Amino acid sequence: MIRVRMGDRVFEVDRKRIRLEALLRDLCINPEDVVVVKGERPITEDAWLEDGDEITVYEVVSRG
Amino acid sequence: MRCRICRRDAVIKVRSFGIALCEEHLVEFCLRRVSEAIKRYRMFGREDRVLVAVSGGKDSMVLWDILSRLGYRVDALFIDLGIEKNGHMERARAVVEAFAEERGYPLRVVSLRDEYGFSIDDVKERETRTVCAACGIVKRYIMNRVAFEGGYQVLATGHNLNDEVAVLLSNLLGWKEGYLSRQGPVLEARGKLVKKVKPLCELTERETAVYAMVEGIKFHHTACPYSKGATTLTYKRALNLIEYRSPGTKIRFYRGFVDRAKRLFKGDEVELVECPLCGYPTTHPPCAFCRLRERMVEKAH
Numbered sequence: 001m002i003r004v005r006m007g008d009r010v011f012e013v014d015r016k017r018i019r020l021e022a023l024l025r026d027l028c029i030n031p032e033d034v035v036v037v038k039g040e041r042p043i044t045e046d047a048w049l050e051d052g053d054e055i056t057v058y059e060v061v062s063r064g
Numbered sequence: 065m066r067c068r069i070c071r072r073d074a075v076i077k078v079r080s081f082g083i084a085l086c087e088e089h090l091v092e093f094c095l096r097r098v099s100e101a102i103k104r105y106r107m108f109g110r111e112d113r114v115l116v117a118v119s120g121g122k123d124s125m126v127l128w129d130i131l132s133r134l135g136y137r138v139d140a141l142f143i144d145l146g147i148e149k150n151g152h153m154e155r156a157r158a159v160v161e162a163f164a165e166e167r168g169y170p171l172r173v174v175s176l177r178d179e180y181g182f183s184i185d186d187v188k189e190r191e192t193r194t195v196c197a198a199c200g201i202v203k204r205y206i207m208n209r210v211a212f213e214g215g216y217q218v219l220a221t222g223h224n225l226n227d228e229v230a231v232l233l234s235n236l237l238g239w240k241e242g243y244l245s246r247q248g249p250v251l252e253a254r255g256k257l258v259k260k261v262k263p264l265c266e267l268t269e270r271e272t273a274v275y276a277m278v279e280g281i282k283f284h285h286t287a288c289p290y291s292k293g294a295t296t297l298t299y300k301r302a303l304n305l306i307e308y309r310s311p312g313t314k315i316r317f318y319r320g321f322v323d324r325a326k327r328l329f330k331g332d333e334v335e336l337v338e339c340p341l342c343g344y345p346t347t348h349p350p351c352a353f354c355r356l357r358e359r360m361v362e363k364a365h
Binding site: 030031032033034035037041042043044045046047058060061062 | 065074075076077079084121122123226227269270273274277278287297300301304305307308
């Protein structure tokens, strides 16, 4: 399971190993709209996520 | 993914450049991009006094930090608009004041209620028009007035590349020639209207967000409670989708407009006259700010 925090929501994705870019695609999130942090450090889209990992997805599209 | 420069783990992929960068080199990249934009668009020089408008959001906080680090003569201005819903203004103000104290950066605070007798909450309550339009009038007026009366040569705002291309697309889709003729990284001074610049115009929202994270800049995350349904978001998402498929689209779109297409649009040469109430330039006296203020004062009684 990979734990995903996004805004007020927290949910789990049932995957053992997946690239961040593929996970975002599954969640219909454009990588250009977000910054993803793992362990307080931003990560790039090619990063591998493993069972037990927790990430936070920050939406960076402001209302201008 | 490894940093293109030092091969350490990267924190961001800058798709438009086809490179990935670590913390240190992302910061270096942002400082260089802003420095180059200031020179490329002739925004200001070392001798100019710059007033940076800060809202507590990530972009204005990053702009404040970058200009200070680049060694420019910078003061920040925070306008307390009196938006009490969800503690919005109070939290934004706390973030800005804490940052100023932590970094030792000069800050000026103007309270709309204390200085002018009304707040944006009052506008929301008493006016039927969109509150965002009135808020824009208030912010532009106060920013300019503080800059002019404080002797600043330049007023800088935190508009980033995403903001700029979203507005550009919106203006083009509506063929708003007047707006298109004025849109760009620099709006020159005119009488009591101080020169306005956008030094982050070539940095994306992702780049400023990651800069804020790696530099430990705390910012106010929550959007204004009155800005729900802003159409800008639709344009931003559409452009980000295109950017993802075709990296570099946003910067090409923006530079192409500023360098080649902007001159094709002619704005109306509007004559500015002095507002009889405040003395600041306006097209239709009294100025929009004074008219709004008068309505607010009348409705309060």
